[in-house]
Amino acid sequence: xxxxxxxxxxxxxxxxxxxxxxxxxxxxxxxxxxxxxxxxxxxxxxxxxxxxxxxxxxxxxxxxxxxxxxxxxxxxxxxxxxxxxxxxxxxxxxxxxxxxxxxxxxxxxxxxxxxxxxxxxxxxxxxxxxxxxxxxxxxxxxxxxxxxxxxxxxx
Amino acid sequence: xxxxxxxxxxxxxxxxxxxxxxxxxxxxxxxxxxxxxxxxxxxxxxxxxxxxxxxxxxxxxxxxxxxxxxxxxxxxxxxxxxxxxxxxxxxxxxxxxxxxxxxxx
Amino acid sequence: xxxxxxxxxxxxxxxxxxxxxxxxxxxxxxxxxxxxxxxxxxxxxxxxxxxxxxxxxxxxxxxxxxxxxxxxxxxxxxxxxxxxxxxxxxxxxxxxxxxxxxxxxxxxxxxxxxxxxxxxxxxxxxxxxxxxxxxxxxxxxxxxxxxxxxxx
Numbered sequence: 001x002x003x004x005x006x007x008x009x010x011x012x013x014x015x016x017x018x019x020x021x022x023x024x025x026x027x028x029x030x031x032x033x034x035x036x037x038x039x040x041x042x043x044x045x046x047x048x049x050x051x052x053x054x055x056x057x058x059x060x061x062x063x064x065x066x067x068x069x070x071x072x073x074x075x076x077x078x079x080x081x082x083x084x085x086x087x088x089x090x091x092x093x094x095x096x097x098x099x100x101x102x103x104x105x106x107x108x109x110x111x112x113x114x115x116x117x118x119x120x121x122x123x124x125x126x127x128x129x130x131x132x133x134x135x136x137x138x139x140x141x142x143x144x145x146x147x148x149x150x151x152x153x154x155x
Numbered sequence: 156x157x158x159x160x161x162x163x164x165x166x167x168x169x170x171x172x173x174x175x176x177x178x179x180x181x182x183x184x185x186x187x188x189x190x191x192x193x194x195x196x197x198x199x200x201x202x203x204x205x206x207x208x209x210x211x212x213x214x215x216x217x218x219x220x221x222x223x224x225x226x227x228x229x230x231x232x233x234x235x236x237x238x239x240x241x242x243x244x245x246x247x248x249x250x251x252x253x254x255x256x257x258x259x260x
Numbered sequence: 261x262x263x264x265x266x267x268x269x270x271x272x273x274x275x276x277x278x279x280x281x282x283x284x285x286x287x288x289x290x291x292x293x294x295x296x297x298x299x300x301x302x303x304x305x306x307x308x309x310x311x312x313x314x315x316x317x318x319x320x321x322x323x324x325x326x327x328x329x330x331x332x333x334x335x336x337x338x339x340x341x342x343x344x345x346x347x348x349x350x351x352x353x354x355x356x357x358x359x360x361x362x363x364x365x366x367x368x369x370x371x372x373x374x375x376x377x378x379x380x381x382x383x384x385x386x387x388x389x390x391x392x393x394x395x396x397x398x399x400x401x402x403x404x405x406x407x408x409x410x411x412x
Binding site: 045050054057058060061064066067069070071079090092094 | 261266269270273274277285287288291336338341404405407408409410
Binding site: 159160162163166167168169170174176177181198200201203205206213230231234235237238240241242244245248249252253255256257 | 315319322323327341344345348349351352353355356359360362365366367369370371378380381384385387388391392395398
């Protein structure tokens with residue numbers, strides 16, 4: 001949970017501060033340093049999330065929890081979300097993806113990792129969960145674009 | 156320096172040879188049980204046998220190729236050769252076991 | 261399962277993930293044109309050591325315990341393909357990693373000074389590193405699914 005909390009917090013503030021700092025069309029040295037610190041916290045949160053995920057998986061394996069847990073819709077969705085998050089972070093680092101799309105995927109994935117971590121009694125099918133995830137990425141992208149356009153207009 | 160560059164080229168070729176041997180031993184062992192049994196009886200377990208044989212082939216291959224002057228072989232081409240062999244071998248193994256599970260039984 | 265077997269099971273996971281992490285660090289440093297060229301050599305060397313150590317630990321677990329105690333459970337259960345496809349693929353594909361990481365280490369150690377000038381060479385080195393990371397990730401995912409197929 002610590003990893004998820006750091007990641008959700010850092011990704012949210014990263015988005016908020018980046019939009020705010022971009023208002024004047026440039027990011028100065030101080031603003032760049034702030035964003036760098038948030039990226040560091042985000043990466044640390046991601047590392048914690050991945051390591052704790054492995055730890056949980058090993059515990060389940062030792063307790064022989066079996067397919068009911070490992071192949072549950074909630075767990076499979078969370079694993080997919082984390083893999084997509086890792087892959088998106090990789091692509092964003094090497095500028096192989098549009099950063100606006102990347103940040104929408106990233107922030108949506110962090111919130112989904114948090115929701116799936118808390119919502120232990122989720123009884124929704126895998127297909128529906130993944131569909132909701134993809135739809136929420138699109139909605140978050142549109143929301144961020146709307147906020148960005150309003151912020152630049154208010155300059 | 157020339158010798159070091161030659162050894163690096165030999166290493167790239169040998170890594171490809173080792174990977175190819177792993178694939179041959181794996182598929183060969185599944186299709187020809189006596190080979191798998193030989194590996195198991197010689198090396199305690201057939202998986203250990205594949206590791207030992209591929210490692211031995213890797214080292215022998217470096218030794219053999221390091222005697223040749225390999226400067227004419229482009230380093231970039233050798234790297235791409237290894238990338239191709241690794242990806243193709245992984246795909247071949249997965250497809251083989253998929254076929255063995257769902258098509259042949 | 262004895263404490264020794266738990267130790268080797270957990271160790272092979274940690275070492276495999278570490279190996280992949282060292283190679284991701286290699287890729288990140290490569291993209292930033294780090295002048296500290298010893299860094300790339302160290303990362304590729306540590307990745308080779310991590311994968312080789314994971315090889316040894318996983319081999320011990322596989323040879324002494326998995327075949328007798330875990331494989332029969334998976335084969336009798338609902339997801340028998342987890343062994344016949346995923347475990348069989350994983351245990352053999354995993355053998356590639358020490359060779360690939362050693363090749364990467366060798367190229368980096370001798371030719372690292374040419375990486376910044378020769379774009380074709382640097383792209384092929386990145387491709388080898390990316391292939392190795394992808395194979396490590398594939399092996400990890402297969403392992404997670406195999407773990408899930410072990411039912412009471």
